[in-house]
Amino acid sequence: MSVLRSRRHVLLPGLFALAIGANVATTVPAQAQPQGQRARTPNDTLKSVEVSPDHKVTFRIYAPKASEVSVNGDFKGGGKMTKDEQGVWSLTTGPLRPDFYTYGFNVDGVRTVDPKNAMIKQGIANVDSMLLVPGEESEFEATKDVPHGEVRQAWYRSATLGEPRRLHVYTPPGYDQGTEKYPVFYLLHGAGDDDSGWSTIGRAGFIMDNLIASGKARPMIVVMPNGSLPRPTNFPRTAPGTAPSPEARAAMEAIQNRFTDELLKDVAPFVEGHYRVLPGVENRALAGLSMGGGQTLRLITTNPDRFAYVGIWSAGLFGGNPDEWEKRNAAFLDQAKAFNGTVKLLSIRVGDGDFALAGTKNLDEVLSRHDVKHELTINDGGHTWINWRKYLSEFAPRLFR
Amino acid sequence: MSVLRSRRHVLLPGLFALAIGANVATTVPAQAQPQGQRARTPNDTLKSVEVSPDHKVTFRIYAPKASEVSVNGDFKGGGKMTKDEQGVWSLTTGPLRPDFYTYGFNVDGVRTVDPKNAMIKQGIANVDSMLLVPGEESEFEATKDVPHGEVRQAWYRSATLGEPRRLHVYTPPGYDQGTEKYPVFYLLHGAGDDDSGWSTIGRAGFIMDNLIASGKARPMIVVMPNGSLPRPTNFPRTAPGTAPSPEARAAMEAIQNRFTDELLKDVAPFVEGHYRVLPGVENRALAGLSMGGGQTLRLITTNPDRFAYVGIWSAGLFGGNPDEWEKRNAAFLDQAKAFNGTVKLLSIRVGDGDFALAGTKNLDEVLSRHDVKHELTINDGGHTWINWRKYLSEFAPRLFR
Numbered sequence: 001m002s003v004l005r006s007r008r009h010v011l012l013p014g015l016f017a018l019a020i021g022a023n024v025a026t027t028v029p030a031q032a033q034p035q036g037q038r039a040r041t042p043n044d045t046l047k048s049v050e051v052s053p054d055h056k057v058t059f060r061i062y063a064p065k066a067s068e069v070s071v072n073g074d075f076k077g078g079g080k081m082t083k084d085e086q087g088v089w090s091l092t093t094g095p096l097r098p099d100f101y102t103y104g105f106n107v108d109g110v111r112t113v114d115p116k117n118a119m120i121k122q123g124i125a126n127v128d129s130m131l132l133v134p135g136e137e138s139e140f141e142a143t144k145d146v147p148h149g150e151v152r153q154a155w156y157r158s159a160t161l162g163e164p165r166r167l168h169v170y171t172p173p174g175y176d177q178g179t180e181k182y183p184v185f186y187l188l189h190g191a192g193d194d195d196s197g198w199s200t201i202g203r204a205g206f207i208m209d210n211l212i213a214s215g216k217a218r219p220m221i222v223v224m225p226n227g228s229l230p231r232p233t234n235f236p237r238t239a240p241g242t243a244p245s246p247e248a249r250a251a252m253e254a255i256q257n258r259f260t261d262e263l264l265k266d267v268a269p270f271v272e273g274h275y276r277v278l279p280g281v282e283n284r285a286l287a288g289l290s291m292g293g294g295q296t297l298r299l300i301t302t303n304p305d306r307f308a309y310v311g312i313w314s315a316g317l318f319g320g321n322p323d324e325w326e327k328r329n330a331a332f333l334d335q336a337k338a339f340n341g342t343v344k345l346l347s348i349r350v351g352d353g354d355f356a357l358a359g360t361k362n363l364d365e366v367l368s369r370h371d372v373k374h375e376l377t378i379n380d381g382g383h384t385w386i387n388w389r390k391y392l393s394e395f396a397p398r399l400f401r
Numbered sequence: 402m403s404v405l406r407s408r409r410h411v412l413l414p415g416l417f418a419l420a421i422g423a424n425v426a427t428t429v430p431a432q433a434q435p436q437g438q439r440a441r442t443p444n445d446t447l448k449s450v451e452v453s454p455d456h457k458v459t460f461r462i463y464a465p466k467a468s469e470v471s472v473n474g475d476f477k478g479g480g481k482m483t484k485d486e487q488g489v490w491s492l493t494t495g496p497l498r499p500d501f502y503t504y505g506f507n508v509d510g511v512r513t514v515d516p517k518n519a520m521i522k523q524g525i526a527n528v529d530s531m532l533l534v535p536g537e538e539s540e541f542e543a544t545k546d547v548p549h550g551e552v553r554q555a556w557y558r559s560a561t562l563g564e565p566r567r568l569h570v571y572t573p574p575g576y577d578q579g580t581e582k583y584p585v586f587y588l589l590h591g592a593g594d595d596d597s598g599w600s601t602i603g604r605a606g607f608i609m610d611n612l613i614a615s616g617k618a619r620p621m622i623v624v625m626p627n628g629s630l631p632r633p634t635n636f637p638r639t640a641p642g643t644a645p646s647p648e649a650r651a652a653m654e655a656i657q658n659r660f661t662d663e664l665l666k667d668v669a670p671f672v673e674g675h676y677r678v679l680p681g682v683e684n685r686a687l688a689g690l691s692m693g694g695g696q697t698l699r700l701i702t703t704n705p706d707r708f709a710y711v712g713i714w715s716a717g718l719f720g721g722n723p724d725e726w727e728k729r730n731a732a733f734l735d736q737a738k739a740f741n742g743t744v745k746l747l748s749i750r751v752g753d754g755d756f757a758l759a760g761t762k763n764l765d766e767v768l769s770r771h772d773v774k775h776e777l778t779i780n781d782g783g784h785t786w787i788n789w790r791k792y793l794s795e796f797a798p799r800l801f802r
Contacts, residue, residue, distance in 0.1 A: 040640055065509035067466060087510075108466035109488075112513035118523055127514060127521055127528075145565050148556035153606075155549035164546050176675055205554075239441055274577055 073103025098135025188292025287311030316360030474504025499536025548574035589693025688712030717761030
């Protein structure tokens with residue numbers, strides 16, 4: 001009972017500190033963090049992150065005993081932080097383009113989120129801190145005073161996987177007040193993420209709210225399933241920084257085929273049975289980033305008549321051999337005419353600093369060789385959510401027109 | 402462009418490591434974490450947390466340079482961890498009662514979530530890791546293969562606060578397929594949390610799913626608003642471990658009064674306008690824990706005719722003077738008869754190890770003195786979610802009968 005007893009003695013101040021708004025440094029539950037009358041530390045009033053009016057970002061972390069601390073994220077200007085005499089490490093970037101960013105600290109080899117920042121992006125195996133640099137460029141993804149749709153967590157039973165699975169569903173403003181049916185857009189995340197990614201760092205709901213409010217996009221239902229499938233215990237491991245073995249690639253291939261079943265035989269029927277979606281291929285869109293782009297490509301090559309609007313982002317044939325891919329997908333490529341008749345938009349996008357650039361160009365070449373109608377757009381930037389949010393904001397307005 | 406360039410070079414392996422299921426140690430975005438051909442470390446395959454069949458929990462963190470590492474949470478057996486020759490710190494608890502728990506590490510004074518565990522509970526100023534010890538006792542809150550309702554994130558415009566605000570809403574299984582109306586239960590979180598708390602560590606949706614599936618609770622809508630109101634910049638600070646000043650108490654009082662307006666003038670009208678809720682006091686329940694229990698108490702004393710079922714958990718008159726409270730609430734206390742006629746259940750609960758025990762007993766005494774009909778139940782345990790989930794699972798079945 002010692003923990004309970006200590007709680008009884010130390011928690012009253014702890015809770016009041018919370019209740020009346022003292023700065024809370026701990027990431028440990030207040031009720032489990034004995035505080036007593038301890039001396040104050042710089043951590044009590046430490047602020048991180050801080051964004052200046054000129055869009056510079058200052059990161060701070062209290063680590064008096066650490067010998068090396070760095071901050072890194074999907075922005076320029078991260079790196080080693082400097083320590084002051086009080087044990088507070090800090091780093092200030094140059095002006096960052098207004099946008100959302102993810103980052104984390106590395107404290108003497110221990111990677112951690114920012115203990116002072118509760119904005120969190122969760123993955124299947126990692127957690128990042130998030131920050132917003134507000135400004136004109138990030139207006140499209142900001143939480144604005146416009147009519148908001150709902151982002152729903154729903155559960156369905158997957159026959160393919162034999163377990164209950166969660167997905168996120170965006171329903172447009174007014175969905176519950178009306179009876180009309182909507183087109184449906186299946187939006188896939190990348191490796192390491194789950195069905196929450198597009199609703200945290202992906203900002204999908206806010207991007208759609210803003211597009212719909214300004215009349216730039218049609219109201220639609222956006223379905224964000226979990227593309228990270230459970231792996232067999234004997235799944236071949238690949239060490240970080242090493243290339244996957246042929247066995248590992250084959251195992252990944254099998255998992256990707258399962259996802260095709262998962263989406264078409266489990267997710268889509270659940271969605272069509274539980275939400276007011278318009279029938280017909282012309283009311284169905286599909287897009288994905290990175291691994292989700294690979295899943296999207298596999299879905300349309302194996303089921304070319306299911307989706308009229310398709311986006312493949314930061315993926316292409318990454319890793320794969322184009323000739324081999326061309327052979328494997330001969331059946332699809334031979335149907336180019338039929339596919340071109342069904343698909344109103346096949347948009348392929350990648351950044352010029354994205355490792356998927358080469359694979360994307362390979363895909364473009366093979367599709368062109370077989371007259372598969374598509375667009376290729378190469379823009380600035382790397383393999384980051386900065387691009388994927390931008391792609392969503394430019395793709396959604398073109399859907400269901 | 403150095404970051405982008407380094408990305409182009411290092412990310413392919415990084416992404417494949419993710420894509421094909423290598424253990425991902427980092428909490429930093431894969432694309433921002435140069436990995437190159439770096440040497441492997443014990444962190445690559447480190448597992449945390451690990452729950453043994455006999456319900457012991459092992460925590461591990463790779464911190465080769467740290468001199469002191471501890472783990473603490475809302476369970477017994479946390480504390481200082483021990484380091485092995487590879488730089489991995491670990492601690493194994495004794496058998497824990499099957500339940501959900503929150504915890505965090507302290508690495509040389511830096512508090513961090515578990516970098517190896519993506520189960521996260523978010524607050525307004527803190528982030529905790531979560532773990533589940535599966536077993537018979539945690540079945541009531543587990544994700545089971547039963548019909549699931551939805552947990553929705555919705556946004557409304559608060560006139561009281563003059564900003565868009567988010568709330569979480571649980572709709573029961575089948576809500577979208579039917580047209581019937583449901584009773585509504587307003588469920589409030591505690592200090593330091595936001596509207597997501599009851600849906601992460603609170604497990605509200607799963608608890609309701611399981612109760613409804615077993616016929617123990619009526620299908621109902623559960624509304625979980627954000628009770629942590631924005632504070633004026635001149636809000637009096639209270640250092641952790643110190644008692645609040647009279648000014649700080651007064652400021653908190655003003656904020657609590659604003660929450661009464663927020664719930665009755667903004668949240669409830671939004672809910673009644675957007676969800677199929679049954680009208681009438683007999684179809685309205687309200688409960689809250691800790692700060693939310695204080696908000697609940699304030700709501701019913703100022704609006705005694707609005708809710709027929711009320712729960713006050715781990716709150717009571719904590720901190721307050723009973724005689725002073727009795728004076729301030731004379732108007733309410735004098736209406737005991739009318740209140741007793743309206744309210745079918747006023748359930749007051751607290752743990753015997755909870756710092757709110759004394760304040761709860763004070764509330765019980767004052768209410769008894771004025772013949773305000775209520776129940777007082779004191780059970781084991783402290784000021785923890787372990788109790789609050791239990792209270793929800795025992796309160797919900799008694800609603801709207």
